[in-house]
Amino acid sequence: MHVSLDSALGRQRRLNSVGESVLQIAPSAAAAYSLRSLTGGDPKVVRVRRSALSGADNEIDFTVSEVSSGALTSFVTEPVSTLLNSAYYFSPDSHSHVDFDSDITLADGETMSLKYFFDGVTGTDLLFDSGGASTNSMLITTSISPRVRINSESIDFGVGCKLLINQLDTLTMARSGNDITITTGTGAVTKSFTSGAFTFNRLGGNSSQTFQGVFYNLQIGSRHNYTGLGGAATAWNDTVGSNNGTPDNLVSFTGQTVHGFVDTWFDQSGNSKDAVQPTADNQPKIVNAGALVVDSGIAGLDFDGSTSSRFLVAHSVSDLEGSLSMFSTSVRDATGYTVSLSNSSSGVKYFGIQEGGSSSVANPRNTTDVLVSDSVSGVDRLTFALTTGATSTSVGTNGSAVTTSTSDYGDDFDEGDLNQIAIGLLKTVSASGHFNGRIREILVYTSDQTDNRTALETNIAAEYGITLS
Amino acid sequence: MLYLIYASKEAAIERADEEGKEIGYSYWIHGIGTRWLTYPQETADYMWALDVTDYDLDDSEKASTVDHYTPLPEED
Numbered sequence: 006m007h008v009s010l011d012s013a014l015g016r017q018r019r020l021n022s023v024g025e026s027v028l029q030i031a032p033s034a035a036a037a038y039s040l041r042s043l044t045g046g047d048p049k050v051v052r053v054r055r056s057a058l059s060g061a062d063n064e065i066d067f068t069v070s071e072v073s074s075g076a077l078t079s080f081v082t083e084p085v086s087t088l089l090n091s092a093y094y095f096s097p098d099s100h101s102h103v104d105f106d107s108d109i110t111l112a113d114g115e116t117m118s119l120k121y122f123f124d125g126v127t128g129t130d131l132l133f134d135s136g137g138a139s140t141n142s143m144l145i146t147t148s149i150s151p152r153v154r155i156n157s158e159s160i161d162f163g164v165g166c167k168l169l170i171n172q173l174d175t176l177t178m179a180r181s182g183n184d185i186t187i188t189t190g191t192g193a194v195t196k197s198f199t200s201g202a203f204t205f206n207r208l209g210g211n212s213s214q215t216f217q218g219v220f221y222n223l224q225i226g227s228r229h230n231y232t233g234l235g236g237a238a239t240a241w242n243d244t245v246g247s248n249n250g251t252p253d254n255l256v257s258f259t260g261q262t263v264h265g266f267v268d269t270w271f272d273q274s275g276n277s278k279d280a281v282q283p284t285a286d287n288q289p290k291i292v293n294a295g296a297l298v299v300d301s302g303i304a305g306l307d308f309d310g311s312t313s314s315r316f317l318v319a320h321s322v323s324d325l326e327g328s329l330s331m332f333s334t335s336v337r338d339a340t341g342y343t344v345s346l347s348n349s350s351s352g353v354k355y356f357g358i359q360e361g362g363s364s365s366v367a368n369p370r371n372t373t374d375v376l377v378s379d380s381v382s383g384v385d386r387l388t389f390a391l392t393t394g395a396t397s398t399s400v401g402t403n404g405s406a407v408t409t410s411t412s413d414y415g416d417d418f419d420e421g422d423l424n425q426i427a428i429g430l431l432k433t434v435s436a437s438g439h440f441n442g443r444i445r446e447i448l449v450y451t452s453d454q455t456d457n458r459t460a461l462e463t464n465i466a467a468e469y470g471i472t473l474s
Numbered sequence: 475m476l477y478l479i480y481a482s483k484e485a486a487i488e489r490a491d492e493e494g495k496e497i498g499y500s501y502w503i504h505g506i507g508t509r510w511l512t513y514p515q516e517t518a519d520y521m522w523a524l525d526v527t528d529y530d531l532d533d534s535e536k537a538s539t540v541d542h543y544t545p546l547p548e549e550d
Contacts, residue, residue, distance in 0.1 A: 054500065054508050058498075064499075125528070164530070268508050283508055283513075284512060284513040285510065286511060288508070351549070352549045434549070435546055435547070435548040435549060437548065
């Protein structure tokens with residue numbers, strides 16, 4: 006059996022050996038989450054749901070190598086891959102639109118069609134118009150369904166032909182006399198007008214009711230055709246007739262509305278304490294606007310605590326008692342908790358790490374809140390928190406010597422006081438303390454890891470470019 | 475934001491399940507993964523509020539929505 010000199014001398018390990026993984030340095034983790042390998046192999050690290058839908062398999066697992074190779078990002082953008090850097094994104098921020106040289110009026114017996122991809126409306130948005138919502142126009146209402154105005158007559162087509170969100174689809178509008186039929190992937194609805202002469206000269210709406218999304222392949226009968234593809238100013242030229250479209254403020258589509266969300270952050274410790282989030286609106290992002298979420302080129306999970314409540318939880322974790330150690334690696338935007346050992350049915354028992362503006366804080370509570378702070382500057386954080394009992398809590402960030410408090414947080418944590426690992430917030434009962442930033446790695450030990458701290462932090466700091474003090 | 479208020483958590487989850495199935499989340503196809511779009515939160519008067527802003531609501535539900543609720547206060 007190999008015994009290191011440090012160990013033989015009863016000293017803290019100073020360095021990790023070359024090539025040694027985190028779980029070889031300190032193998033007894035209760036749970037370990039990262040996008041890199043903590044084991045030395047190529048483990049499964051995340052299960053990802055993509056926002057753009059295609060078929061039934063919109064959620065799959067990825068290994069470390071699949072994250073770094075781009076396979077994960079490709080999965081997320083795959084449903085719109087043919088449109089990337091070819092089609093145009095109509096952005097409400099810049100009022101993107103296309104103006105046609107002259108009015109286009111749908112003739113009796115004619116059908117027009119438009120392919121689209123979008124992720125929702127911001128209000129009641131104009132899609133086609135000839136001078137605003139109060140003139141001839143097609144609006145998409147807040148229920149994602151069309152409303153058509155011809156002269157002074159405005160008719161809602163209802164949800165029977167609502168547009169599909171996050172899916173490639175085609176909207177068609179057919180005129181038969183004074184009847185207008187709108188068809189989408191949802192279905193077809195026909196409405197009768199006093200006059201069926203729908204007219205427009207703009208796609209994309211006006212400055213206050215801009216439609217957001219990707220549009221292409223606009224066809225009006227056999228008279229006009231616009232590919233909207235190819236990424237050139239001529240993409241909206243009429244390839245059949247001579248009524249060209251002039252684009253204004255169009256943005257190349259690079260996946261602005263395409264995101265990937267983490268349903269599961271797999272535990273690499275071998276204890277199968279995977280951190281999960283079955284609610285879509287609460288899942289952290291891993292792909293944003295078609296690109297992997299990174300800081301300085303290093304991937305992380307985005308917990309946007311400012312506008313949402315994103316978090317993951319490993320449920321039914323036993324033995325969270327006695328001495329507890331946590332290592333949290335993150336990039337903060339605002340104050341919040343990166344990790345917390347907490348209770349699934351109580352909001353007053355926890356041991357969390359909070360990343361503040363100029364300090365990192367260990368926050369245990371069994372019956373009384375205790376806050377132990379370590380001063381730190383910058384947004385890149387590698388924080389070690391430790392409690393060895395109700396009157397001993399320590400915290401140290403980016404390699405600094407720990408600050409220790411003897412304040413009493415009540416009783417020592419005993420079996421059942423803490424039964425879950427929450428990532429991205431303090432507690433799940435009366436949920437609070439949501440983190441705003443990227444979390445890169447979380448390690449949890451049900452033991453005092455002071456002796457392994459230097460070796461572990463040396464490994465982590467090297468991976469994430471963190472300067473240790 | 476739009477919310478529907480339910481007397482029980484189970485009733486709110488039942489509605490969340492219905493929407494999750496309609497969307498076609500992985501849980502309802504493969505038995506694992508994403509199950510809900512939103513999850514109910516307890517209110518100050520011990521009811522359950524479900525964020526239905528992006529739900530496909532019927533007319534009866536539309537008429538019952540509220541635009542805010544008071545969450546359950548934090549424990550001391």
